[in-house]
Amino acid sequence: MSIVLHIDMDYFFAQIEERENPQFKGKPIIVGADPREGAGRGVVSTCNYEARKFGVKSGMPISRSYKLIPKAIYLPVNMELYKKVSDSIFKIIRDFSEIMEEVSLDEAYIDLTEKVNNFEEAEKIGLKIKEKIFQKEELTCSVGIAKNKMIAKITCELAKPNGLRVTLPEKSSDFLSSMDITVIPGIGAKTKQKIKEYLKKEEVKVSDARAISKKNLKDIFGKRGDEFYFKFRGEDRSIVEVKKKAKSIGREYTFQKDTKDSKKIIKVFKHLISSVSDKSKKDNVQINGVVITCRFEDFETHTKQKTFSEGYYDKDFLYKKSIPLLLKFLVGSNKKVRLIGFRVKLSK
DNA sequence: AAGTTCTTATTAC
DNA sequence: CTAACGGTAATAAGAACTT
Numbered sequence: 001m002s003i004v005l006h007i008d009m010d011y012f013f014a015q016i017e018e019r020e021n022p023q024f025k026g027k028p029i030i031v032g033a034d035p036r037e038g039a040g041r042g043v044v045s046t047c048n049y050e051a052r053k054f055g056v057k058s059g060m061p062i063s064r065s066y067k068l069i070p071k072a073i074y075l076p077v078n079m080e081l082y083k084k085v086s087d088s089i090f091k092i093i094r095d096f097s098e099i100m101e102e103v104s105l106d107e108a109y110i111d112l113t114e115k116v117n118n119f120e121e122a123e124k125i126g127l128k129i130k131e132k133i134f135q136k137e138e139l140t141c142s143v144g145i146a147k148n149k150m151i152a153k154i155t156c157e158l159a160k161p162n163g164l165r166v167t168l169p170e171k172s173s174d175f176l177s178s179m180d181i182t183v184i185p186g187i188g189a190k191t192k193q194k195i196k197e198y199l200k201k202e203e204v205k206v207s208d209a210r211a212i213s214k215k216n217l218k219d220i221f222g223k224r225g226d227e228f229y230f231k232f233r234g235e236d237r238s239i240v241e242v243k244k245k246a247k248s249i250g251r252e253y254t255f256q257k258d259t260k261d262s263k264k265i266i267k268v269f270k271h272l273i274s275s276v277s278d279k280s281k282k283d284n285v286q287i288n289g290v291v292i293t294c295r296f297e298d299f300e301t302h303t304k305q306k307t308f309s310e311g312y313y314d315k316d317f318l319y320k321k322s323i324p325l326l327l328k329f330l331v332g333s334n335k336k337v338r339l340i341g342f343r344v345k346l347s348k
Numbered sequence: 349a350a351g352t353t354c355t356t357a358t359t360a361c
Numbered sequence: 362c363t364a365a366c367g368g369t370a371a372t373a374a375g376a377a378c379t380t
Binding site: 045046058059103104105106107185186187188189190191289291301302303304305306307 | 352353354355356357358359360361
């Protein structure tokens with residue numbers, strides 16, 4: 001039996017901004033797109049709990065957030081700073097186990113199986129991690145501890161903010177029973193809808209989903225069906241693994257106003273290629289293909305890609321490979337363009 | 349028929 | 362105008378292709 005710890009920083013970007021700007025503490029803070037620029041086409045990245053009281057959430061269109069609280073403090077995303085803080089935090093966590101998986105800038109798992117004898121000892125480590133992070137960075141986080149990654153993550157969610165919780169192995173299945181199925185990582189809105197239709201129910205709890213046989217889950221969801229069957233029962237065989245190399249690098253851009261101006265589009269496209277190329281060079285990666293994304297005014301999104309033999313390619317090469325693909329979009333449609341994207345595929 | 353490439357859909361943070 | 366919806370990345374399924 002494993003012992004897994006999941007750690008998640010509380011309202012990360014907004015909490016850092018509170019720390020950097022103590023005069024804003026206690027007021028609603030929203031980190032994300034500028035609500036004025038481009039009629040507010042972006043979204044909320046993170047907000048603090050004061051802002052959440054007004055119904056603001058991560059991922060919400062900034063225009064809507066602005067209607068909810070125009071008087072909130074709107075701050076731009078300062079990714080460079082957050083990355084630096086993130087590095088410092090991961091360094092602290094890694095001291096407690098080298099088996100660490102970074103999920104995002106503010107979230108990680110560590111495997112404590114070989115480090116502790118039981119869940120009480122794991123809890124002590126969790127408290128120690130919280131303490132060290134607060135000492136070093138003046139930031140709070142939440143911790144979930146359980147027998148696998150999935151249960152640890154859901155447990156951590158319940159502990160927020162600034163909490164720590166343990167779900168003992170024998171409780172793993174029961175504690176999921178009354179929860180909505182979307183608590184299961186990998187089950188989102190679409191999957192929930194399918195399950196609702198299958199069960200002919202309005203709301204689906206994890207316990208309801210257990211009624212679906214393994215075979216039926218497989219028929220509906222293919223390869224993932226088998227995994228769902230176990231997850232509904234509190235089982236998750238995925239391991240805490242140190243993530244290796246990226247498989248792709250990309251950039252995309254949404255225009256402030258939808259446009260058909262090819263000159264403008266190509267100009268932005270060149271910037272995207274340039275940025276991806278710089279990043280690829282910095283990471284010293286080999287490229288073996290390009291993917292171009294185009295989102296039209298009606299939100300319809302299409303991609304075109306081209307694979308080629310791997311190598312260290314420069315901007316000019318990438319441009320020559322991808323511009324014909326972009327032009328196909330531009331000549332093939334009368335619609336205005338909302339977003340374009342450029343991504344390179346990397347070989348192992 | 350198998351292996352590779354291309355496209356779309358879904359999810360997560 | 363009459364719902365609003367970023368950017369980055371991974372994974373899976375199925376179609377389309379090449380060999």
